[in-house]
Amino acid sequence: MSELITKSASELADLLADGQIKSVELTRAHLEQIQAVNPKVNAFLHVDADGALAAAADSDARRARGEVGSALDGIPIAIKDNFCTTGMPTTCGSRMLEGWVPPYDATAVQRLKEAGLVILGKTNMDEFAMGSSTETSAFGPSRNPWDLERVPGGSGGGSSAAVAACLTPLALGSDTGGSIRQPGAVTGTVGVKPTYGGVSRYGVVAMASSLDQPGPVTRTVLDSALLHEIIGGHDPMDSTSIAQSLPALADAAQRCDVRGLKVGVVKEFGGEGYEPDVEARFAEAVQWLQDGGAEVVEVSCPHFEYALAAYYLIMPAELSSNLARFDAVRYGLRLGDDGRNGMEAVTAITRGQGFGKEAKRRLIIGTYALSSGYHDQFYGSAQKVRTLVAGDFDRAFAQCDVLVSPTTPTVAFKLGERTGDPMAMYKADLCTIPSNLAGNASASFPIGLSAAGLPVGLQVIAPPMADDRCYQVGGFIEAKVESDTGPLLAKAAPIVGSKAVW
Ligand code: GLN
Numbered sequence: 001m002s003e004l005i006t007k008s009a010s011e012l013a014d015l016l017a018d019g020q021i022k023s024v025e026l027t028r029a030h031l032e033q034i035q036a037v038n039p040k041v042n043a044f045l046h047v048d049a050d051g052a053l054a055a056a057a058d059s060d061a062r063r064a065r066g067e068v069g070s071a072l073d074g075i076p077i078a079i080k081d082n083f084c085t086t087g088m089p090t091t092c093g094s095r096m097l098e099g100w101v102p103p104y105d106a107t108a109v110q111r112l113k114e115a116g117l118v119i120l121g122k123t124n125m126d127e128f129a130m131g132s133s134t135e136t137s138a139f140g141p142s143r144n145p146w147d148l149e150r151v152p153g154g155s156g157g158g159s160s161a162a163v164a165a166c167l168t169p170l171a172l173g174s175d176t177g178g179s180i181r182q183p184g185a186v187t188g189t190v191g192v193k194p195t196y197g198g199v200s201r202y203g204v205v206a207m208a209s210s211l212d213q214p215g216p217v218t219r220t221v222l223d224s225a226l227l228h229e230i231i232g233g234h235d236p237m238d239s240t241s242i243a244q245s246l247p248a249l250a251d252a253a254q255r256c257d258v259r260g261l262k263v264g265v266v267k268e269f270g271g272e273g274y275e276p277d278v279e280a281r282f283a284e285a286v287q288w289l290q291d292g293g294a295e296v297v298e299v300s301c302p303h304f305e306y307a308l309a310a311y312y313l314i315m316p317a318e319l320s321s322n323l324a325r326f327d328a329v330r331y332g333l334r335l336g337d338d339g340r341n342g343m344e345a346v347t348a349i350t351r352g353q354g355f356g357k358e359a360k361r362r363l364i365i366g367t368y369a370l371s372s373g374y375h376d377q378f379y380g381s382a383q384k385v386r387t388l389v390a391g392d393f394d395r396a397f398a399q400c401d402v403l404v405s406p407t408t409p410t411v412a413f414k415l416g417e418r419t420g421d422p423m424a425m426y427k428a429d430l431c432t433i434p435s436n437l438a439g440n441a442s443a444s445f446p447i448g449l450s451a452a453g454l455p456v457g458l459q460v461i462a463p464p465m466a467d468d469r470c471y472q473v474g475g476f477i478e479a480k481v482e483s484d485t486g487p488l489l490a491k492a493a494p495i496v497g498s499k500a501v502w
Contacts, residue, residue: 002029005166009075009223012169016063016074023056023063023074027118030076034120034167041152042142043162045081046089047121052076055118062116069116071226071250077170078162081122082129083109083214084203092205093125093137093155096354097332106203107238108172108214108231115230120168124158127356128323129179129207131155132428135419136358143415144187146454150412153183153428159217160187170227171217176207177311178407178432180215181444185407185457188446190474192216192224193432195464196439197242199228200235208318209240211311211436221445221474225249228467244465252468253475259293261473264400266461268304269431274409277450282406285447285458288480289404289473299400301392306385307434308426313369313382314437320366323359326351361422390438397463402473405431407444407457431459441467445474447481 004012004026015021031049038044059074079085082092084102091097105113112119126136134142134157144152145165152161159171160183173180175193184191192215199214206212216227228249235241265286270279290296328334328350329343336349355363369378396403409430418425435442441464444457458477462469 002032004029005033007169008220009072009169009218010220010226012075013071023059023118024053026074027052027056027076027120030120030168037165037167040143040148041145041161041165041167042140043123043158043165043167044078044121045091045093045124045139045158048088048119051087052118052120059116059118069114070230072170072230073116074118075170076118076120076168077112077172078120078123078159078168079109079172080156080159080174081125082174082205083172084205085109085119085122088119088122090122090205091139092129093127093134093139094354094356094359095138095333096326096350098138100332102203104203107200107235109203111231117170117230123156123162123171126155126157127359128205128319129155129174129176130319130358130362132178132182132425133413133415133418134158135415136356138356141415144412146188147412150414150454151186153186153412155179156217157183160184160189160191163187163189163217163219169219170223172214172231173217174204174207174212174214175432175436176211176213177315177436178429180217181407181432181442181457181459182428184217184444185459186412186455188455190216190218190221190224190443190445192228192443192467192470193435193441194228194232194467195242195441197240198246198441198465198467199232200238200241202235202237206322208315209322210318211315213436221471221478222250222253224443224474225253225471242465247466247468249468249471253471255472256476256479257292258289258473258476261294261402261469262400263289263294263296263473264299264396264403265296266304266396266403266405267298267300268302269405273427273430274406275411275450278406278408278410278456281448281450281456282458285477286404288477292476292480297400299396299403301389301396301434303385303388303392304434307389307437308430310382310385310389311433311437312365312426313378314386316362316366317369317379318366320363320370323363326354358422386437389434393434393438393440393463401462402469403461404473405459405461407431407459411450411452411454411456435461440464441470443470443474445477447477448485
């Protein structure tokens, strides 16, 4: 195992800039780690070794000419398998798209290429991003590097497991209800859901368009900020992209100072259903903020209680409309096309076999919620709740600069533990969903381990386009964790720790 794989992207960028290493060497080290460890964690669905080595060689050649594309030129990255990538399959974890190679790159992917990053491959996910464990992937679940019998969260568990197991220093995720932050929390990695509209959705296969938001998955706060600065900013190809420049994120990540910051602890995120270890770690993190000079107050967001219910109407409604395009004609799988079946039969047979159980459950709920006569009763009511949730945030942000909560009520659960119980699975996103409904910035940072040695995350929530405040708090917390426990948790997760699983 090369020690390069445990370094953060910003450390590696310094080594590249100093001429101490080459991108090809760095890329090779990660490809070797993928070969050795991916069979255990199933984080990657597709590895593009040749493409990555060619991109790395290009980066080295560019650097030799004195032309550098960005701060992260030559650094490897993995991409969740719902981002369109030319030359690489994009399956969304579904049989429905098995083997489909998109004809264009998502804007975020295109920006990575322009910035000179080296794309290692595509990561596993719950089918079309529906789930909190990666267990709905048609290609088998990913496993949590901290304990291989446990889930790495979802839907972006592949990206988070890959980062936690040092298969890559950086990854991209997408967060519709928590799919970057919840996997981040349970794998001890940093996961950021930018402000809705802050990172382009163009070329990210849509789950629920009014909630989806791409973002970074990394081991350090600065790495997320650097990556966010590359993929973020206005994109004319996405009509919901915000035409405003991003705040200075990397500067905020390095400030390490929370003096004078007003921090609101959301009263509703705690109590029944929350593990005592999670609450204890959270209380400790709040104390760190207070000791660091932040002013901590309790705030109430009474409508958050209804956020999960509203989400499970709005999300399936949008999903049922977005997934209608998978009709056996336009993309991927086509079954039953034997010359006798008509088009409707071919579509029905293909959908029947191509979609998994969770996808079908949600498509049926969504179609029902939008059906004539029920539209106002279900979808309309949920949209009203969404407005109330956004109002709670407005009131809270009138008093506070940021809000904090545990990212998840529990640490990583065991594989299979919640597969037969959709409600238990959905509750993994209890704390993350309100920010998707309201569209504000939110992130998860590692704050320590439970008694059983499993990671716990702190969620930091900021107003729209104040993403820098998440990074400011994250950078402060990371420095605190490092000074208390060493860089183990923040920088290298389990691979070099005393709890190494291989
Ligand atoms: N776990 C949530 C769900 O199943 C969130 C998914 C996501 O953010 N893509 O819908």
